[in-house]
Amino acid sequence: MPHPNFERVARHITADAVRTALMEMVDIKSPTGEEAAMADYLAGRLRGVGFHTLLQEVSAGRPNAVSTRPGTGDGLNLLFTGHMDTSYSGDEDFLEGRGRGFRAQAVYEDGWIWGLGANNMKSGLAAALVALEAIAKEDIALRGDLALAGVVGEIEKAPIEEFQGESFAGYGTGSRYLVTHGVTADCAVLCEPTRLRICTGNMGCVWAKITAFGKMAHSAYKKQPGHENAIEKIHRIQTAVQEWIPGYGERNAFMGERPEATIAAIKGGLRWRLARNPVEASLYIDVRTVPGQTADQVKRDLRGIMNRLKDEIGETTLELYVNDPPTLIDENLPIVKSIQRAQEELGAGPADPIIRRPAADSTHFNRYDIPCAVYGPGGFSHPDAGTWMHAAGEHCSVENLVTAGRVYLAVVLDICNRLPSD
Secondary structure (H helix, E strand, O other): OOOOOHHHHHOOOOHHHHHHHHHHHHOOOOEOOOOHHHHHHHHHHHHOOOOEEEEEEEEOOEEEEEEEEOOOOOOOOEEEEEEOOEOOOOOOHHHOOOOHHHOOOOEEEOOEEEOOOOOOOHHHHHHHHHHHHHHHHOOOOOOOOEEEEEEOOOOOOOOEOOEOOHHHOOOOHHHHHHHHOOOOOOEEEEOOOOOOOOEEEEOEEEEEEEEEEOOOOEHHHOOOOOOOOHHHHHHHHHHHHHHHHHHHHHHOOEOOEOOOEEEEEEEEOOOOOOOEOOOEEEEEEEEEEOOOOOHHHHHHHHHHHHHHOHHHHOOEEEEEEEEEOOEEOOOOOHHHHHHHHHHHHHOOOOOOOEEEOOOOOHHHHHHOOOOEEEOOOOOOOOOOOOOOHHHHOOEEEHHHHHHHHHHHHHHHHHHOOOOOOO
């Protein structure tokens, strides 16, 4: 049964409350590298209900927003967390003409909120914010500390070649700083969109670059001896990688899911001088990984492909420039069981643990001994969208937000009133 104070506190977690919070967040532009206004919003809201707040500067103008309500000191400490940066700014040329779900301007229609960040992942932050405010408004005494950390730089971006600077500093920039600079807890809930399912596992990611080389020559003399075209070589590698991908997924199946590998970018040649033979071309590959895999296992697979083609295309190089490890926690941990129990008691759907495909900051918390379960609203498309979320634009159901907020509240009342020995 829910905690005796549950209904009294839950009366604050209303459709109006979560809708207002999420729409205000969506209206705050916060692309990677420009999260300060969102940090001010989160800290200001929780400071207003008595939380201790800290703007933890990760780099110039990029603070994590950390808000804490101390308990009596003898209970389990619980951290809710989520990233403040959005997948885009909304102003990119390639978004021209796209729908309302790609702009940092909230639109409410028939129980759904549309706008950039409405799904990933201001939805989870809004639900957690309203739940934590409700605890403070009712002045509920807790044994353990209760905290919310909005972090910078989670979106799957990484600096490479000419793409440098804060706008490319993603993949856990804020969470790594958080856990190495004094923010601790006994357990955490990462409020990423999961369709209200519990993720005890999360796939990791390796980004690899394979480069092939040609010889400088005039394009008009292609038939001359010794002519080597780097783009033609990289296409041979691409074909071999595509043939490798299905077996890679089969060999590494985990929790009913198969990791993917995607040829995500190609670069080569001199676009401004097509009269010259391309002397260098590169293939960029996104490889998802599952718990138990390492980056070096992926590296060996890719090198095997390159070595098999060596006699045909000559020397090639391999570079890894992202390694975001997969992660897995024990499904019997108190934080997992607490979410499961809350789901069942509140009618929030299936409670079986799953593995999540997109990268998530849970890997950083788990590696610093803060067991982190991933659970949040969003992650599914409007029934009339006609396509997947990433194509339709971001949106989230208000009903889903209310359910998540109520589950978060039940978890707080359970975990933060436990002793470490429980």
